[in-house]
Amino acid sequence: MLYKCVFSGSGGQGSALLAKLVCQAAIIDKLKVVMTQTYGIEQRGGDSTAFVIVSDLPIGNPLVEADGNLGIALSASTYGMCLASMGNSGRLFYNSSLIKQEIEKPGLEQIPLEASDLAIEVGGSPRGLNLVLLGAAVAATKILKIETVEEVLRETIGHKKPALLESNLASFRAGLAKA
Amino acid sequence: MPEETLFLKNTETFAEAMVRCGVRYHFAYPITPASDVMKYSAMLLPQYGGRMIQMESELAVANALAGCACAGKLGATSTSGPGMSLMQETISFMAGAELPCLMLDSMRVGPGDGDIIGAQSNYFQATRGGGHGDYRVIVLAPDSGQSIVDLMPVGVKLAFTYRSPVLFVIDGVTAQMTETSTFQEPRDYAADFDTSSWRYTGTKDHPKRFLLTGSYSHSQGYELNERLRAKFEIIKEKEQRWEDQYLEGAELLLVGFGIHGRMIRELTAQLRSQNHKVGRINPISLWPFPDKAFEKIPSGLKNVLVVEMNHGQMIDDVRLALNGRAPTHFLGKTGGDTPLRTLAEIRAKALELLEG
Amino acid sequence: MEKASDNLSSLYGKTLFLDKLFSYCPGCGHGIVTRLVAETIEAMGIREKTVSVVGIGCGGFSHHYMDIDAIEAMHGRSPSVATGFKLASPENFVFTYQGDGDMSAIGLADLLHAANKGLPITCLMINNTVFGMTGGQMSPTSLPGQVTATTQKGRDPHIHGYPILVPEMMLAMPGVKYLARESVADAPAIRRAGKSLRRAFECQEKNLGFAFIEFIVPCPTGLKKSVLESYDWCKNQMTAYFKPAVFIDQTE
Known part of the structure; x- marks a missing residue:
């Protein structure tokens, strides 16, 4: 198995967190992982894309070069960036609460999900939108075990912010149910 | 642990x-x-x-x-x-x-x-x-x-x-x-070495150094x-160190270190599975350069492609090691948002050389 | 037959090599400072654990006259070498021996940051106001008007800057526990210099912090003066600008 994942989002939407979650869960599932991010002089915020390669074999090429096969786009301004990194097969899950216009890419299956709205509905805040989309992606691709993702959520978020954990789990499960 | x-x-x-x-x-x-x-x-x-x-x-x-x-x-x-x-x-x-x-x-x-x-x-x-x-x-x-x-x-x-x-x-x-x-x-490999014969820690146990x-x-x-x-x-x-693969029968040899070595590892396997006669040498020690790796290149070798994230530096050592035995080509790049050649670009260049 | 050095050995002990051919020029102030260093090491009984880090220039010869381990560092870097050494081997006694060129020109940053770190190492700057080994060129400490190989009409502060006062730059550094300027212009000054050196070395032995002494010494060859003239110049001209003083003594 080889998943080349592209996670793009705007400042504070949690695309980097999404990448880390996938990595941590994949490691627990005994998979090999490479994560790359565009880096610059120390700065935060703004648009960013994180790339994660997940494989059951040692990873050769560590780059995602317009051959991504699992994408998650969180914001309108990063949708194009995400799309450009995707190949002509696989799935791109995007947040249709914010991304109003789908751009067609031959061979690529695009799945709209009103993730911001859904997150507010189940968790009372749009902050869980990244997990809604992850839930949908996990359910559709089986890239990770559901229990493993929930375990990682408990470990990473649960320690620091127990209140946030419940709404995040709810968001993730809402996404799972949507697939 | x-x-x-x-x-x-x-x-x-x-x-x-x-x-x-x-x-x-x-x-x-x-x-x-x-x-x-x-x-x-x-x-x-x-x-x-x-x-x-x-x-x-x-x-x-x-x-x-x-x-x-x-x-x-x-x-x-x-x-x-x-x-x-x-x-x-x-x-x-x-x-x-x-x-x-x-x-x-x-x-x-x-x-x-x-x-x-x-x-x-x-x-x-x-x-x-x-x-x-x-x-x-x-x-x-x-x-x-x-x-x-x-x-x-x-x-x-x-x-x-x-x-x-x-x-x-x-x-x-x-x-x-x-x-x-x-x-x-953890294992302290430095502790395996006795430095008392040369270190400069006072004349208590040795004449002035x-x-x-x-x-x-x-x-x-x-x-x-x-x-x-x-x-x-x-x-x-x-102390020459390198990794090589698929040299037998190779008509094209790919050479790269670091990230390009890693990409070449994947690309060579990919091209071989498609019946292209490609081999690879990944230098691991850059000095000493693995000249010995190039001693066993096949006689049918037609081209060598060196890929680097620069404008051609290791290629000099590859040429010295080859000593004129095969034409040497270069693919490289430095800087930019993607500051290296992509696998697709290396593949395209490799196919061009294989077909040429 | 008894050699003259045997008698001297009983006086100086093991630290000073008395049979070693001397490469300092006749009358050179380094000879006095090197002897003071050897005497202090001997008196404190620290010879076997002492390591000297020497600079480039005539001061680099200093270790040859002592039975101690030594490291000849790159030009100006002795304080950084001593810092790395002391961290890796705190049980050793480490001092640097550098000229004014090595320390106040190319190596000033290394010195000041070593001082500011306040590690227990000792740095000695032997200031004769010229680059001696390379032929008497101007150094940062050359006096206004001083004729050197590269200031034929005398040092002009408007072009070459003013003679640099090194210890004064460390006055505001809490990690510096002993700070002094001494001279070797005459016997009383040499006696004071010896006492000061002992304090600076004890500062490290007591693990208190950084210690620094600048020694004002003559260089007859570099100054193009006779030995006597150079000592006179040292006493009257050099120490008028570089005033001997104990700036900081927190060794008690």
């Missing part, structure tokens, strides 16, 4: 690996993309009874590292292009004084201040020596977090066996990547250089 898989940025992997293998003193100065090494080691070293010492410039860094080595202890530093340039005088000094240490050049684009994006532009500086004099340092080029971990004990052993700086060169893209690496339990890389007579200078030359010859003979 049995083996342990960690998910770290490769700069952090370097720090974790060097400390596990015996480095107790890490001297450094902040510079992108190497700063995470010192951040990580500052956190880790106290647990091992060591220290990260932030100095005031790379000049001070390199010389404190030399001082640490004079005490017979294993020290390390980590830096990038401009810092590497500032250290060159002292690297020449340490090579001449036969002082062991580990260094990391997390390579970024040059020249001058350059850019903080990754590159392999310091190949010449690393392998030719940016400092003065007839000297060499051992240069190792890992291509992933796992190979940093696997090469670290090799680096420590080489540093003490040959009493020489050992320089790890890693392109900044690989250095900034986060990936899984499996570590063995002094470190001299200059000379008070011309014959003294000659003798020092002859001794170094003999050592460098032994290293060249015994």
